[in-house]
Amino acid sequence: MTDRTIHLPVAAQDSLDDVLDIGVRAEELGYDRAWFPETWGRDAATTLAALADRTDDIGVGTSIVNTYSRSPALVGQTAATLQEHSDGRFRLGLGPSGPAVIQGWHGESFERPLRRTREYVEIVRQVLSGEQVDYDGDLVQTRGFRLRQDAPEPAPEIDVTGMGPKAVELAGRFADGWHALMFTREGFAERLDDLRTGAELGGRDPEDVRTTFVLPCCALPDADAARNLARQHLAFYVGGMGDFYRNALARQGYEEAAHAIYDAWQDGEHERAVGTVSDDLLDALAAVGTPEQVRERYEAFASIDGLDAVAVSFPRAADGEVIDATMRALAPER
The missing domain is CATH 3.20.20.30 (Luciferase-like domain)
Structure with a gap:
């Protein structure tokens, strides 16, 4: 297990x-x-x-x-x-x-x-x-x-x-x-x-x-609220933490999205970077909703x-309530 x-x-x-x-x-x-x-x-x-x-x-x-x-x-x-x-x-x-x-x-x-x-x-x-x-x-x-x-x-x-x-x-x-x-x-x-x-x-x-x-x-x-928090998180890591997350994502078949997120973030257009994280990409990398x-x-x-x-x-912006709700949802005792 x-x-x-x-x-x-x-x-x-x-x-x-x-x-x-x-x-x-x-x-x-x-x-x-x-x-x-x-x-x-x-x-x-x-x-x-x-x-x-x-x-x-x-x-x-x-x-x-x-x-x-x-x-x-x-x-x-x-x-x-x-x-x-x-x-x-x-x-x-x-x-x-x-x-x-x-x-x-x-x-x-x-x-x-x-x-x-x-x-x-x-x-x-x-x-x-x-x-x-x-x-x-x-x-x-x-x-x-x-x-x-x-x-x-x-x-x-x-x-x-x-x-x-x-x-x-x-x-x-x-x-x-x-x-x-x-x-x-x-x-x-x-x-x-x-x-x-x-x-x-x-x-x-x-x-x-x-x-x-x-x-x-x-x-x-609220599934949309959860997904938005996760989008912000992924955009920050792909766009703002150097190029190794971008490169790792590109190697997995998401080259266009990886570079688009990275470029937008580096240009200071953070909202555009977040919006570039598609539903398909989000679900491929995370468990949210x-x-x-x-x-x-x-x-x-x-x-x-x-x-x-x-x-x-x-997600990096998750507060205590979001964290506790997520931990309860995934608790091993379930």
Whole structure:
């Protein structure tokens, strides 16, 4: 059975308590894990440590932290601490993010992102083993590092995100799991072939690589209101977050729409960008509408062969009421 998880929202929440309340509510509703993406809001480590304090059973994880703003040794320390603090409920998700975030916000050169991701996975694993880390990579060098506390037992598993063929192949070859974002059902199935290729190159069983599909969801009695929130969300990501979401959408057969949304957004015509997200495209990428429609659409995604978990994410402008309505509509106990 496919796990149901949630992405805690980074936007439209007035306080940290509001974010944590969503995680507590997710545990009450029976969700398996709460992920927290680290972008331009609250940091992931503090947020997830606080959530672990307020919950008992729900898993917690980062989806994602980037591989540029922290050293790999620090990422390993953070993962070890969160695993200890949560009594073994933590899972680490990481990835390179993109130039808009890394160069624009963190002032770092977005150099060889796939190689960097591989080196981070390898170093973090060594840190979590408790052994001394002496690593001489192409991009990262670490000498003489060792945790000064006992290594976490078990060590948290490491997922990576990826959208292009080589990025997904890397996940299959080196990581414990892959997080898929901005995919259609068909696009996800195509990338699964790359994941299997990577696993085989790494001498691994593809079934051992856990797949998580991040699905934008919005369930409201007013279906049009739900769809409009999701349209705004998708237009922002395709148009305003660099070109990798645009390119991923184009690879899935929506090249004209992807470029039209991106160009409109870049020209400052945000309403036109939102209006360019057609009903067909919206339904291909999200589960939105009335609660009944959302449950039906969610099941269509959850039934994809080779998928282990669906992470319910919310439109970036969704307030607490919208988020709670959506979580209730998709609660695992139904």
